[in-house]
Amino acid sequence: MKPVITIDGPAGAGKSTVSKALAARLKFIYLDTGALYRALAYKALKCRIDVNDPDKLGQLCSNTDVILKNKNRAMSVFVDGEDVGNKIRTEEVGLAASTLSTFPVVREKLLYLQREAGGRGGIVAEGRDMGSVVFPDAEIKIFLDADVGERIRRRHDQLVEKNSSVVLSDISRDMQARDHQDSRRKIAPLVAAPGAIIIDSTSLNVSQVVEKILEHISGVHD
Numbered sequence: 001m002k003p004v005i006t007i008d009g010p011a012g013a014g015k016s017t018v019s020k021a022l023a024a025r026l027k028f029i030y031l032d033t034g035a036l037y038r039a040l041a042y043k044a045l046k047c048r049i050d051v052n053d054p055d056k057l058g059q060l061c062s063n064t065d066v067i068l069k070n071k072n073r074a075m076s077v078f079v080d081g082e083d084v085g086n087k088i089r090t091e092e093v094g095l096a097a098s099t100l101s102t103f104p105v106v107r108e109k110l111l112y113l114q115r116e117a118g119g120r121g122g123i124v125a126e127g128r129d130m131g132s133v134v135f136p137d138a139e140i141k142i143f144l145d146a147d148v149g150e151r152i153r154r155r156h157d158q159l160v161e162k163n164s165s166v167v168l169s170d171i172s173r174d175m176q177a178r179d180h181q182d183s184r185r186k187i188a189p190l191v192a193a194p195g196a197i198i199i200d201s202t203s204l205n206v207s208q209v210v211e212k213i214l215e216h217i218s219g220v221h222d
């Protein structure tokens with residue numbers, strides 16, 4: 001069976017770009033698990049559901065159909081039949097996803113979907129708890145980090161590229177709130193999983209990070 005590669009790390013560390021590039025190089029499936037939390041957050045915001053209310057979130061989870069569809073080795077998320085695609089890529093949705101992801105009812109709903117997607121190996125799975133909770137037996141675990149100032153700058157550039165009107169100080173505030181919430185929560189907090197290789201991408205470009213991971217993979221499989 002082909003390996004499972006997990007890539008965890010804080011917002012803006014470059015996980016998505018690196019994971020996509022790595023999956024393309026290896027011809028593996030790319031799974032963005034943040035998109036699942038974002039998808040539920042998107043529906044919560046649309047239906048004006050309080051993302052801090054566990055009872056309301058329980059109802060949301062029971063009444064929402066979330067599925068993953070494999071399109072050319074990238075998993076797209078569908079919520080009640082709607083391909084949520086780019087609609088979930090806003091800072092508002094990201095922050096709401098960070099909040100609702102602290103609740104067990106939400107994590108339980110999404111756990112099975114993630115394991116099912118990775119069950120046959122040959123996958124690069126990115127998120128916060130890939131190596132620690134979802135795929136604890138993954139052959140290759142990476143924790144991708146970067147200096148907070150650099151992460152804020154990267155997120156700002158990404159949003160500007162998408163023509164969003166963004167203010168650097170808002171991104172800074174939201175990212176620090178997310179960092180705090182994602183790493184301090186009781187269940188499945190953001191941590192470097194035991195055995196994870198820690199890569200600091202502050203002064204590395206995407207190809208350099210991908211090369212580092214590939215070197216590590218060939219070391220493991222020698």
Ligand code: DC
Nearest residue numbers: 033034035037097098101127128129
């Ligand atoms: O990776 P992202 O920024 O798209 O994730 C959005 C939020 O979803 C993140 O702030 C926390 C949550 N999340 C999580 O709790 N566990 C994951 N495996 C992935 C994301």
